[in-house]
Amino acid sequence: PRGAGAARPRAAWPRAMQARRHSQGSLNAAAVPGAGGLGNGSASMTMQLGGSKDGIETDPETVLRMRQTAEYKKLCCELRVPENSGALAAFAPPGEAPASPRRPGGAAQGEEDGAMSPNASLGSREVSDRTASAMNFFNEAVRTEAARVRAHEYDFSTFHLGDRQIRPLVTALVIDRQLVSLKLPGVGIFDRGMVALCEQLRRSQSLELLDVSSNRFASEGAQACLNLVRSAGRLVHVGRRDTVLDRAFVFKRGLPAKFAKLRLDMEALLSERRRPQETAAGAAPSVPAAAGTPGLAAAGSAHEGAADAGATSAAR
Numbered sequence: 001p002r003g004a005g006a007a008r009p010r011a012a013w014p015r016a017m018q019a020r021r022h023s024q025g026s027l028n029a030a031a032v033p034g035a036g037g038l039g040n041g042s043a044s045m046t047m048q049l050g051g052s053k054d055g056i057e058t059d060p061e062t063v064l065r066m067r068q069t070a071e072y073k074k075l076c077c078e079l080r081v082p083e084n085s086g087a088l089a090a091f092a093p094p095g096e097a098p099a100s101p102r103r104p105g106g107a108a109q110g111e112e113d114g115a116m117s118p119n120a121s122l123g124s125r126e127v128s129d130r131t132a133s134a135m136n137f138f139n140e141a142v143r144t145e146a147a148r149v150r151a152h153e154y155d156f157s158t159f160h161l162g163d164r165q166i167r168p169l170v171t172a173l174v175i176d177r178q179l180v181s182l183k184l185p186g187v188g189i190f191d192r193g194m195v196a197l198c199e200q201l202r203r204s205q206s207l208e209l210l211d212v213s214s215n216r217f218a219s220e221g222a223q224a225c226l227n228l229v230r231s232a233g234r235l236v237h238v239g240r241r242d243t244v245l246d247r248a249f250v251f252k253r254g255l256p257a258k259f260a261k262l263r264l265d266m267e268a269l270l271s272e273r274r275r276p277q278e279t280a281a282g283a284a285p286s287v288p289a290a291a292g293t294p295g296l297a298a299a300g301s302a303h304e305g306a307a308d309a310g311a312t313s314a315a316r
Helices: 002-007 012-031 041-049 060-079 085-090 122-150 163-173 191-201 219-231 247-253 257-282 294-315
Strands: 153-155 181-183 209-211 237-239
Touching: 060 085, 060 163, 085 163, 163 191, 191 219, 219 257, 237 257, 247 257
Parallel strands: 153 181, 181 209, 209 237
Antiparallel strands: none
16 A cells, blocks of 8 residues: 555665565575576576576677567558468477487497597597597587578478568568578469568568569569569579579460560679679689799790781781
């Protein structure tokens, strides 16, 4: 009651709050096994959660997935669209790393192969331990980098979404500022869904791959896809097999020439963006002529002499 709270002296409030926090910490320490040596229940709970501090999640990927899930559910509620299990699975926070596989004998996969015999020298054992540590560090770095890249690649090829799911799904996807790849082959996209997809993906400037194969959009969706290619500067590949932007599909269905024009314009933009990468990948480093090499020197002098003779004859 308000009267009882007002009657308590002001100096008693800090002691009451301190006692309450102390009791809460004791409960947390009792709930988490092995937390008695830490002296703080909240710190032990943080260690058990792994990636959270004072109840606030600090892992970037987990925070991103939580934001995407909240945005997707909110838009589904506003648009009165049922939630899709595939979208919720893509937005699920990352789970724990799987344990290393074990053999029937009980040892892990790399324990028997890397084990040293008892008669091995101490120096050999130290070298083997250092090599194993270096290899483990390298493998862990590779797995971490691969997981970081996969965190920004989304594949919905095994789900049927439809036009109604595209707007809430892609709105949640573009929260990821490092979105690299989006695969939506055969998910039931028509013109309305394609327009919504391309409008939302314009906000993602890191997109490099988009796959909309086997979807039945028409001229409006194809024009929206072309506009997306023009605005997304890093988009270098658009999967469009079995669509109106596919040459074989247009020829088989006997579609008008406007689809061929849209396809050619898109191919010209994409090939122009891929050309610098292909040039950099295919260019061989030039080897300078070594001093004192008679064959190269003679070839160079002969080439220069032929050029001078040609210039003289042209002048005459």
